[in-house]
Amino acid sequence: MSPLVTIENKLKERIKELSCLYSVTSIIMNCNYDKIEDCIEKIAYSLKDAFQYSEDTCITIKTDEYTISTLEYPKKMPTIQSQINVFNTKIGELTAGYNNNKLTENSFLYEEKQLLEKVSIEIGNLLERKKIQENEVLLKRKVERADRISILGEITAGIAHELNTPLANILGFAELLKTNFIEDKQTTKDLDKIINSAIFSREVVKKLMYFACEIPQQITVVNMNNTITEAINLLEPSFKKKNIKYVLKFQKPTIQLNVDSIQLIQVIFNMVLNAIYFSPENGEIQIETLDNKNNVILNISDQGPGIKHAIADKIFNPFFTTKPVGDGVGLGLSVVHGIIKSHKGTITHLPNSPKGTIFSIKFPKI
Incomplete structure (x- = not known):
């Protein structure tokens, strides 16, 4: 060549x-x-x-x-x-x-x-x-969602404050009327219904205020593992009712956290009861705590149907629920979100394998 x-x-x-x-x-x-x-x-x-x-x-x-x-x-x-x-x-x-x-x-x-x-x-x-x-x-979706939740929080706080006064009046006057109709059993029963409805409504308002971060906190140092164990022991009948097992996984024997202990228990109760509700019979729920340099992490995993992509951005909104009418008012996760936000923490969810959902809650070490 x-x-x-x-x-x-x-x-x-x-x-x-x-x-x-x-x-x-x-x-x-x-x-x-x-x-x-x-x-x-x-x-x-x-x-x-x-x-x-x-x-x-x-x-x-x-x-x-x-x-x-x-x-x-x-x-x-x-x-x-x-x-x-x-x-x-x-x-x-x-x-x-x-x-x-x-x-x-x-x-x-x-x-x-x-x-x-x-x-x-x-x-x-x-x-x-x-x-x-x-x-x-x-990132754009997260910013938009944060804006929506912020606006929703402000509206919710306003509604809660507006409802508190008339509810207090209803409750007070119903109690007063009850003393005047002690001998009238039918009237007393009717007034009891009014009182119970007012108390229920007041609890809903209180949950709305949790969502809006309007409830004052009592921050103390708690051992997160002990708090979880105590809460799970109280929920033992709910686990047995559906034949659901639970597994506690603690990275360390003691994981300390600066938190409002009552609100932490409320978070655990809401999240675990939610997991029990959506879990199938003979399923398993895993509660895990992790401790790293910057955060204390609580992971709650279930084996339920999981969260569909179409509703993933709505699950923390007040009154949003996938439960049938009568099984819930849709305030559980919104209350949890409000409490965690007030502690400067975050809550996220991702699919469990092979099925179900993992909720991951991070509390910063302040």
Whole structure:
């Protein structure tokens, strides 16, 4: 082969490589992140065409989420490989291989290895941008939800304060009337219904005030493990009623926390009773405490139906419930959210495996 032909072939290969890089850049620039797998597939075929022996070349792009290959090939074959990184962390590989026994690793050009490196960097950049976009959407949702809950808290606090006075009047005058009708049993029964309804309404108002963080706190140092154990012992009949087991997992024998002990018990009661309600018979509920440098963490896991994505943003709103009418007014989780917020903590939920929900509550060490 003459030097002229060799130079000509090299020029052709360089043109193919430059065309490939231009094509990859165009694909990435016009990429729809909702159909990113299609973009990665286009990149794979564009890269395949840039190789010297393109007909015998197979390109495979494998990441944590995607596996795309231009053709099937034997497991034992000459390959070159480049690592795909997202935020400086390896998440996959870009591989080029020959589906031809006559070709070896030496058949790959040095420039082809460089091209593989450049394309793997571009794929990594593409996946980074997708992650950034997803995080921006998630952050926007969190901000919107925080705004909604903040506004809801202000409205709720106002409603609670407005209701307190008329409820106190109803209760007071009903008690007063009762003393005047001691001998009239029917009237006394009717007044008892009014009094009980007023007391029930006052408890609802109190829960609304918990949600709005309007209840003054008595902060003391408590051993969280002891508080949980005492609360679970009181709930023993509820566990037995549905034949549900519970498991207590304490990272340390003593985990101290600055908290309003009564409100902490209310959080535990609400969360565990909720888990019992949604758990199937013979299910298991796990209550776990963890202690790290900055937070004390309480995890409550059940094996219920889980939380559907469509309602995930609503479960902490007052009066929102998935329970049938009569089984709950939808204040349990909103009260829990209010108490945790007043302690500068957070509550999140994620799917349990294979089914159910894990609620994770973090209390900061103040």
